[in-house]
Amino acid sequence: MTDHPKNFYASMVMHSSYPAGSQPTATAAPPKPGSQPYRSPYYAHSVAPVSMVAPTFALPLAPQPSHQLMSAHMMRPTMFIPMAGYDTFDTARQTGKMYTHNPYASTCATASTPLMQGASAEGGAFTSPPTATARQRASTAVPPQSGGANNFPVYAASEGSCAEAGAVASTLEEQLMGVLGNIPATAMSSRGRHLLLNVLRLQHMDKVQLIYDELAPQFNVVAMDQHGCHVARTLIEYITTSQMESLVPYLEPNTILLMAVTTQHTRRVLQSMFEHHSSDALQPIVQVVTSDCHRLSTTQQGCIAVIRIIEYARPAQKRILIDALVPVLASLATNQFGNYVVQCILKNMDGYVSLNDLAGTFNGHWVQLSCDKYSSNVMERIVGTVKGGARQRIVAELIVDVANLQCLMQNSFGNYVLQAAIGSSVDPYEYSMMYDAITPYLHTSPYGHRIEAKLRGRYEVLFNRPAPANTAAAVPLSVPAEAALK
Structure with missing residues (x-):
């Protein structure tokens, strides 16, 4: 007996399928003599020679033609060929590195490729002769996996193909000088928009003035363009008030x-x-x-x-x-x-306008507006802030009229306006009038518990004592509605 516990699964596999002298692998079973890609997580680095494989029934093998004479449809032995710059699967598994490059990186000119110095007046896109562009891209393009420093600002990816990548410009100033005289068309292109935005954000007044002088006469066109509107807004943020005053006539x-x-x-x-x-x-x-x-x-x-x-x-x-x-x-x-x-x-x-005059514009429409999804927000705000005679007219229209009161109590938006009227009452007489008008219909409203809670809360504020279980019996003042509105 050995000191280690016996692995019954490995023992069973070894005795049933493999010679006794074979050593088990990491999967607790020794490999068979031939290549077994179905048992290995990766293909072997080389295919075992044909002579090493001993099939049970083997047919005579025909002479194998040379690799130069093999036709395209004939199967060739597959081998894994390690390539420079890539780790093999087993090496990557051991070191924990799966990739040493960005598999999604573009092979064309990247965003680090600077903008062109010229722009076409018609379309506002940066252009250059194709031959010169191709030579320039071949000499200046930096591969994605390169670790070289990038000395050029990044604006935006190219709108078109790699052939549209422009000539090299070392600074923003040089790029701006390259588009002078065509700034409106430049502002209405994707890459030109990013160039001008970065120049404006430098907050150099001389450069802002250069852009302003060219954009002002064309401001109506630039401001309505999908790219130019961003340049127009940023320009307005950085110009002076006197420059803004000069822009208004345009x-x-x-x-x-x-x-x-x-x-x-x-x-x-x-x-x-x-x-x-x-x-x-x-x-x-x-x-x-x-x-x-x-x-x-x-x-x-x-x-x-x-x-x-x-x-x-x-x-x-x-x-x-x-x-x-x-x-x-x-x-x-x-x-x-x-x-x-x-x-x-x-x-x-x-x-500018008094609240009473503002509330007067809604007279005769309070119930309709209070039961509307959107205007109920406005009614809540007005009812909660208006005072004096304007408030009395609102309360009379919303609460004293029984038909209007029942409409508010049954509406999912109107009940909030009613609660706002209760919560903003500052007069005990007005509160008593509201209480006497509302309580008989609480049991008919699906929002009665909310309205009753608002009544109890306002009672505690006005009378400085907790509201009893029967609030109706505790209200000390009960006056006619007409007296409350005088």
């Missing part, structure tokens, strides 16, 4: 409206004018937006443009836009995008 009214609604990138060009510059010279832009403010406020990008102008424009400019929007607030409140404009006006209306 803007066409139709371009201003299109920038506001086309895409989020063109919209950011428009809003950056107000975010980074405060000047009375922007008044023409505000007037164009005001002339079509209702349509802009009902679009996805236009509503954001209107909101940003309200937030960043000068007081006189803001007043013009708000005065144009107040008469149409009721229709904007029910729009999926317009309701955000109404909420923005509620936040920024101090000094």
Whole structure:
């Protein structure tokens, strides 16, 4: 007996299939004399000679032709030939290295290949003679696995084939000098956009002025391009206010409206004018937006443009836009995008419009707006902040009228407006009137438990004591609704 435990599986395999003298391998079974690729995780480095294989029934072997005379359809012995730069499977398994290169790396010119110095005026793409380009790429291209340092800035991958890779430029300044006179077309190409963005971010005023001088006359075209809009926005961020004032006369009214609604990138060009510059010279832009403010406020990008102008424009400019929007607030409140404009006006209306005048625009429509998915957000905000006589008129329309009250209590959006009215009551008389009107219908509402919880919470705030189990018996004041509204 040996000291090691017996491996019954290995013993069984050895006695049944292999000679007793064979040593087991890592799989607990010794290999057979011939090549067995089905038992090995990889093919052997060489194929065993035919003479070493002893089949049970062997036919006479015909003389083998030379490798030069073998036809294409005849099977050849397969051998693994290790190649330079690659590890064999067993070596890689032992060292733990599977790959020494990037298998996904492109064999063409990489992003490290610099941009060209020239650009075509028609398409804005960088071009050069094909022969010169091919020679230049062959001499300057760096293989992906090379460890050489990259002395050129990376902008973007080539839009086309490898033949479009440009001549070498050592610095951003040299590349900018190469496209002078054709900057608008350069800005409307993918690689040219990245070049100009990197130059602008240097914040060198002389280079910003060079780009501004060429882009200003073509700003309407560049700002609406999918690549040029990014250059236009970045240019606005880095120019001075005086340069922005000089740019306004170039803007066409139709371009201003299109920038506001086309895409989020063109919209950011428009809003950056107000975010980074405060000047009375922007008044023409505000007037164009005001002339079509209702349509802009009902679009996805236009509503954001209107909101940003309200937030960043000068007081006189803001007043013009708000005065144009107040008469149409009721229709904007029910729009999926317009309701955000109404909420923005509620936040920024101090000094421009009173809350009572704003609430008056919704008189006669409170129930309808409170039961709408979008306008209910606006109604909650107004009901929670309005005071005085305007609040009394709102409470009378929403709660004193039984039909309107039941409509709110049965609606999935209206019940939140009702809760906002309860939670913002500051007068015990008003609270008592609300309580007397609401409690008889609590059991009919699917949201009755929420409304009752709001009543109990407001009771504790107004009367400075915990609400008892029977809140109705604990309300000390119960006056007619008409007296509460006087």
